[in-house]
Amino acid sequence: MSFTNAPVTRGLVYGLIGSSIAVSLLDLKHYFYILVDLHLWRFHQVWRTLIYQLCYTNSSEVLFGAITLYSLRTIEHLWGSRKFASFLVVTSLLTSILPTAILALVLRPLTFGVFNYLPAGPTPILFALLAQYHAIVPHMYKYRIATSNTPSDRFQGFTLSDKTYKYLLAAQLAFFQWPGSILGAFIGWTVGYAWRLELLPRALTKWRIPGWMVGVRTQRRSQEFEGLRRRLEGEGSTGTASGIENGAEGEGGRRRNIGEQLVDRFGGAI
Numbered sequence: 001m002s003f004t005n006a007p008v009t010r011g012l013v014y015g016l017i018g019s020s021i022a023v024s025l026l027d028l029k030h031y032f033y034i035l036v037d038l039h040l041w042r043f044h045q046v047w048r049t050l051i052y053q054l055c056y057t058n059s060s061e062v063l064f065g066a067i068t069l070y071s072l073r074t075i076e077h078l079w080g081s082r083k084f085a086s087f088l089v090v091t092s093l094l095t096s097i098l099p100t101a102i103l104a105l106v107l108r109p110l111t112f113g114v115f116n117y118l119p120a121g122p123t124p125i126l127f128a129l130l131a132q133y134h135a136i137v138p139h140m141y142k143y144r145i146a147t148s149n150t151p152s153d154r155f156q157g158f159t160l161s162d163k164t165y166k167y168l169l170a171a172q173l174a175f176f177q178w179p180g181s182i183l184g185a186f187i188g189w190t191v192g193y194a195w196r197l198e199l200l201p202r203a204l205t206k207w208r209i210p211g212w213m214v215g216v217r218t219q220r221r222s223q224e225f226e227g228l229r230r231r232l233e234g235e236g237s238t239g240t241a242s243g244i245e246n247g248a249e250g251e252g253g254r255r256r257n258i259g260e261q262l263v264d265r266f267g268g269a270i
Contacts, residue, residue, distance in 0.1 A: 008085045008214060009073040013066050016122065019055040020062045029057045032120035036104045037113065049100045053092060056121040061176055065121065068169045072129045074137055081214040087132075088125065090204050091191055095124035099187050107183070119177035124188030130170050131192030139163050 003010035023029055032052050039045045056062045076084040099118060107115040139161035146157040174185035194200050 003070075003073065006073040006076045006081075008081050008088070009069060009076050012088075013069050016055065016069065017062060017066055020057075020059075023055045023057070029120070032057060034100060034103075034118040036100075036108050036116050036118075040100075040104055049096050052100075052118065052120050053096060053122040053125060054120075057119070058176075061121055061173060064169055064172045064176075065123070065126065068126050068130075068166065068173065071166050071169065072126075072133055075129060075132050078136060082208055082211055085214050086208045087128075087195065089209060090200075090207065091128040091188070091195065092122075092125055094191050094200075095128065095184070095188050098191070099124060099184050102187070103180070103183060115179060117177075118180045118184065121173070121181075121184075123173045123181055124184040124191070126170060126173060127185045127188030128192030128195070130167070131189045132196060133163075133166070135193070135196055137163070 003013075023032065031048070032055055034040065034048050034052055039048055056065055079087070103115065103118055142159055142161045144157050144159050148156040170185070174182050191200075195205055198205050
């Protein structure tokens with residue numbers, strides 16, 4: 001249970017914890033949430049849409065967010081660091097713009113200003129990752145929890161799996177500061193599935209960050225050395241096999257049988 005082969009996830013977890021602590025110590029929390037009427041319409045602080053996912057503003061959300069990120073590191077193991085990081089860049093851009101735009105242009109007018117607040121934190125990105133986890137990672141086992149202890153042929157209760165606790169962790173984040181957090185979670189899940197089903201522009205789904213940013217160049221070089229070593233070993237084994245075949249031939253090119261080879265090999269010792 002570690003961050004082995006998951007450097008991007010490790011950086012995200014450490015960055016989330018570090019930025020949340022720094023924002024709290026420096027008393028900068030008020031820069032990371034969004035009030036549409038105040039921050040966007042009155043003071044035109046559009047830059048808040050690009051930074052509101054950098055940290056959480058309370059310790060409970062930091063805890064659940066870090067645990068959820070850690071539990072979703074399986075996606076990086078399956079995809080590789082480069083594809084995983086590229087997905088995060090694309091989804092972070094989309095989930096920075098879409099929730100704010102939908103809140104400001106649709107939900108706030110329809111609710112007459114009641115729906116006006118978007119909390120800080122990368123909850124949309126986490127739910128985009130959770131959508132991938134739901135789609136590609138199968139459950140290992142299931143278990144049942146009975147809701148009635150009366151004897152009956154028909155089971156009364158509900159069935160869970162080993163993946164359930166990860167969904168519960170994410171659900172906590174979605175309901176911490178609702179309804180704004182629910183909006184972010186819903187849009188994140190939608191963006192994640194749209195990316196998976198290739199409903200987004202092809203330029204976004206096929207785009208990849210430079211390999212050196214996640215150490216792919218070093219890995220590729222080590223793979224090339226490994227391939228060269230295997231080819232050399234293959235050539236060496238081929239040469240050895242050829243020498244054995246040549247040694248099995250006697251003078252004049254006549255191929256000796258197994259008995260003659262054994263006598264030649266062990267005759268001196270006998």
